[in-house]
Amino acid sequence: xxxxxxxxGWGAFVVLLFFHIPFLIFxxxxxxxxxxxxxxxxxxxxxKYPKIEIMWISTVAVLFILVNVLSVVYMPPVSxxxxxxxxxxxxxxxxxxxxxxxxxxxxxxxxxxxxxxxxKSGDTVHGFSVYHPDGRIVFTxxxxxxxxSPTTLVHTFEEPGEYKVRCLEYCGIVHHAMQDLLVVR
Ligand SMILES: [Cu+2]
Numbered sequence: 478x479x480x481x482x483x484x485x486g487w488g489a490f491v492v493l494l495f496f497h498i499p500f501l502i503f504x505x506x507x508x509x510x511x512x513x514x515x516x517x518x519x520x521x522x523x524x525k526y527p528k529i530e531i532m533w534i535s536t537v538a539v540l541f542i543l544v545n546v547l548s549v550v551y552m553p554p555v556s557x558x559x560x561x562x563x564x565x566x567x568x569x570x571x572x573x574x575x576x577x578x579x580x581x582x583x584x585x586x587x588x589x590x591x592x593x594x595x596x597k598s599g600d601t602v603h604g605f606s607v608y609h610p611d612g613r614i615v616f617t618x619x620x621x622x623x624x625x626s627p628t629t630l631v632h633t634f635e636e637p638g639e640y641k642v643r644c645l646e647y648c649g650i651v652h653h654a655m656q657d658l659l660v661v662r
Pocket of ligand 1: 653
């Protein structure tokens with residue numbers, strides 16, 4: 478159960494929905510009650526509106542659930558779990574970030590093959606951010622100290638090149654120099 482909630486985005490999503498339910502009920506009740514309030518000099522007939530309000534709220538609720546369900550596969554824990562279960566071959570890079578350098582199991586990866594980055598921090602909060610050779614940021618990870626399991630992220634590089642790695646979480650006096658290089662071949 479604990480694994481389901483913490484290691485799988487679906488668990489987190491279900492918990493989130495569960496906590497929203499009381500607010501949703503309360504919200505619908507207020508909207509419904511307000512719909513029958515005397516509108517005063519505007520002369521509109523308030524009893525005409527509950528249907529439209531309910532339709533509108535239902536549309537928003539359906540959209541909310543749809544967007545969440547469709548995007549949950551992009552959450553790093555879900556995509557990592559999906560990759561491990563799918564049997565697709567992937568590369569692994571283990572990282573330990575320390576003040577002010579990275580211990581990396583590999584600094585070379587292959588283009589077109591998914592890479593599973595598993596990163597931990599050995600002391601304080603650090604970042605692991607990968608930059609495309611043209612300067613664009615590809616992804617960033619925030620690494621908290623004292624975590625039992627590493628932070629994971631799956632990324633497939635589409636273009637070869639030298640990708641800069643930088644820390645984007647302020648971690649002390651030499652934070653600006655905390656850099657590394659990842660070569661994609
Ligand atoms: Cu830093």
